[in-house]
Amino acid sequence: MKLVIHPELSEWDELLSRPAFKFKKVEKIVKPILKKVKRQGDKALRKFAFEYDHAEITDIAVSSEELKACDRKISDELKEAIRVAKNNIEVFHRAQKDAVLEVKTMPGVKCSRKSVPISKVGLYIPGGTAPLFSTVLMLGVPAKIAGCQEIVLCTPPDRDGHIHPAILYTARLIGIDKIFKVGGAQAIAAMAYGTESIPRVYKIFGPGNQYVTVAKQEVQRSGIAIDLPAGPSEVAVYADKTSHPGFVAADLLSQAEHGIDSQVLLVTTSEKVAEKVMEEVENQLELLPRKEITAQALEGSWAIVVKSNEEAIDLLNEYGAEHLILATEDARHLAKHIENAGSVFIGPFTPESAGDYASGTNHTLPTNGYAKAYSGVSLDSFVKKITFQEITPKGLQKLGPYIEVMAAAEELDAHKEAVSIRLDYLKKK
Numbered sequence: 001m002k003l004v005i006h007p008e009l010s011e012w013d014e015l016l017s018r019p020a021f022k023f024k025k026v027e028k029i030v031k032p033i034l035k036k037v038k039r040q041g042d043k044a045l046r047k048f049a050f051e052y053d054h055a056e057i058t059d060i061a062v063s064s065e066e067l068k069a070c071d072r073k074i075s076d077e078l079k080e081a082i083r084v085a086k087n088n089i090e091v092f093h094r095a096q097k098d099a100v101l102e103v104k105t106m107p108g109v110k111c112s113r114k115s116v117p118i119s120k121v122g123l124y125i126p127g128g129t130a131p132l133f134s135t136v137l138m139l140g141v142p143a144k145i146a147g148c149q150e151i152v153l154c155t156p157p158d159r160d161g162h163i164h165p166a167i168l169y170t171a172r173l174i175g176i177d178k179i180f181k182v183g184g185a186q187a188i189a190a191m192a193y194g195t196e197s198i199p200r201v202y203k204i205f206g207p208g209n210q211y212v213t214v215a216k217q218e219v220q221r222s223g224i225a226i227d228l229p230a231g232p233s234e235v236a237v238y239a240d241k242t243s244h245p246g247f248v249a250a251d252l253l254s255q256a257e258h259g260i261d262s263q264v265l266l267v268t269t270s271e272k273v274a275e276k277v278m279e280e281v282e283n284q285l286e287l288l289p290r291k292e293i294t295a296q297a298l299e300g301s302w303a304i305v306v307k308s309n310e311e312a313i314d315l316l317n318e319y320g321a322e323h324l325i326l327a328t329e330d331a332r333h334l335a336k337h338i339e340n341a342g343s344v345f346i347g348p349f350t351p352e353s354a355g356d357y358a359s360g361t362n363h364t365l366p367t368n369g370y371a372k373a374y375s376g377v378s379l380d381s382f383v384k385k386i387t388f389q390e391i392t393p394k395g396l397q398k399l400g401p402y403i404e405v406m407a408a409a410e411e412l413d414a415h416k417e418a419v420s421i422r423l424d425y426l427k428k429k
Contacts, residue, residue, distance in 0.1 A: 001252075001264070001278055001298050005271060005305040016319045018368050019261045019300045021231060023214065030185045030214045037189035042196045048186040055161045055181075060197040062163060062179040067172050073165035082170055085358035086137055092360035093142045096379040108395020115383040117147035118225075120199065122191030123176075124206030125155040127183060130258075131164035132207070138362050138377065139205045140174040146382035151176050152191055152201055156183020184208075185215035192219035203227070205377065207364065209259075227377050231368035232261040235352055236321035236341075238312055239268045239277060242329040244348055249280035251325050251352050256297035257290045265319060266303040267312050274303045313337045320371040323352045340372045393426055 007015055036044040042060055049057045100114040123139045126132045136153070143151050153176050155167055163181060171179055180198050182190055188208075194200030203225035204216060216226045235255035239248045252264040268274050281298070288294055306312045313334065316324060320340035328334060331346045338344055342365030343355050356363045364377035391399065400419045407416035 001266065001281060001301045001303050003274055003278065003303045003305070006307055007304060012315065012318060015302055015304060016265075016315070016369075018234070018263055019232065021210065021261075021368075026210050026214045027218070030211055030218060033185045033211075034189040034192075034215060034218055037186050037195065038193045041194075042198075045182050045186055045190060045195060045197075048184065049157065049161075049182065052184055052186075053156050054159050055157045057157065057161050057181050060180050060182060060195075062168065062181065064177070066163070067168055067177065067179070070165040070168035070172065074169055078166060079169065081358070082133070082137070082166070082173065085134070086141060086170075086173060088358055088360035089137050089141045089362070090145065093145050093362070093379045097145070106395070107398065108392040109399055110390045112388045113385055114388075115146075115380075116386050117149070117383050118203050119148060120150040120152070120201040120203075121148045121382060122152045122154065122201035122204040122206075124187055124191070124204060124208055124212060125153060125167055126206075126208050126212075127155045127157075127164055127167065131155075131167055133164065133166040133170045134357050134363065135206060136167055136170040136174065136176075138364050140171060140176050142362070142377070142379045143205075143382050144174055144176075146379055148382055150199060150201070151178065152199055153179045154182045154187035154191060154198070155179070156187070157181040185211045188212060188215035188219055192222065192224045203382075205364065205381070210261075227364060227381055228366050228374050229368065229370045230366070232263065233258040233323075234263045234265070234321055234367055235323040235325065236265040236267060236316055236319055237325040238316060238328055238334070239266065239273055240328040241270055241273060242348075243268075243273065243277075243327040245273070245276040245280045246284075247348055247351070248277045248325075248327055249284050251327070252277070252281055252301075253284055253288065253294060254351070254353055255323065256301065257288060257294045258297070260293055260296035261300070262297040264297070264301040265321065266301075267306060267315060268303070269306055269308060269312065271305050274305050278303055309334065316341070320366075320369045322365045322367040322371065323355065325350070325352055342366050342371045342376050396422055397426060 046057050049055050098115050102112040104110050121143055125135050153171055155163055190198040191201045191204050205227040207230055213230055220226050233255055237248050237251050256262050256264050266277055317340045322342040324341040325345040326334050327348055335344055335346050343361055345352055355361050362377045366374040400423045403419045404416050
């Protein structure tokens with residue numbers, strides 16, 4: 001990590017920029033993949049599985065036998081942990097259900113809104129350097145609670161053509177049985193366009209590498225919805241003299257180990273705190289199995305010493321972190337001033353890992369500064385909000401003249417006539 005002390009406001013843009021993303025270069029690789037899957041279907045998926053995953057796939061779909069066999073391949077300890085996490089995620093997301101909203105805007109005019117599930121959704125679960133079975137929970141649980149009728153799950157196979165048993169166990173626990181051995185941009189294409197084996201969906205969810213990210217953006221142009229703009233993982237930690245340097249270092253490393261393009265940010269008002277944390281980061285780094293990946297991520301990361309709490313909050317809101325940890329003495333108070341963050345972790349005993357796995361909040365969050373305008377995945381992500389209106393004859397007689405005036409002012413005569421013809425009819429009754 002690079003240390004910078006009391007940067008000027010004019011330096012913030014450069015300090016808070018994310019690692020460069022070579023979109024055009026990746027797009028040149030992704031576009032032909034999407035076209036081949038669209039044209040060739042399963043044949044293209046098998047070809048790409050061999051080319052990219054080094055796996056020969058006969059049956060793209062996971063069989064019921066494979067799904068049942070996962071039970072004996074993972075420990076009881078892990079099963080219990082997954083069940084606890086599932087329960088917490090269910091409790092938090094079930095509480096997000098909206099009642100039907102009904103409002104009388106004026107006499108004789110009733111408006112309402114209700115949530116309707118998106119009937120077909122696709123879940124992409126990374127399975128390369130880290131099989132993210134936790135993401136199955138984060139996406140599958142709210143999809144089930146929302147009432148999505150068809151849930152399609154794609155995840156890359158290993159070299160033997162198998163899916164990690166923890167991914168299968170978690171999917172089975174939730175009640176997802178349409179699981180396919182497809183990864184990368186080709187999985188996004190399959191769910192967007194449909195193949196002989198994989199049904200077409202209306203919205204695609206899930207994180208992934210730069211190829212998956214670009215593929216999601218590309219299929220969005222053809223009318224397929226996606227969960228949110230995504231990029232490499234990131235965390236910002238605000239620490240003070242009361243912070244435990246070991247805790248802070250562990251939080252920074254837990255995010256940096258996601259990938260070489262991940263970014264972590266340490267913000268503090270104390271140079272001494274920054275130095276202690278950076279020293280602890282170096283010590284803990286040596287013990288990590290993913291040391292090389294983590295070290296590369298740290299090269300693009302910063303420790304920033306600011307002059308005051310107020311400046312720290314301004315800087316953190318400008319950054320708009322995917323994950324924001326407030327490891328300070330007055331963390332609860334500071335949390336009230338956070339406007340831009342995917343998810344906020346308050347206090348020394350709330351590690352970012354808790355949100356990643358089992359506290360109950362969702363870990364699919366906006367990155368790359370998108371937290372300034374986007375929310376993370378929630379129950380709302382799996383539903384549409386449909387509005388309804390019903391107007392009585394008396395209501396139209398009261399409201400109609402105002403609509404006529406507005407339509408005439410916009411020179412939309414057919415709009416005006418749709419009201420006028422009804423008012424004339426009512427006058428004759």
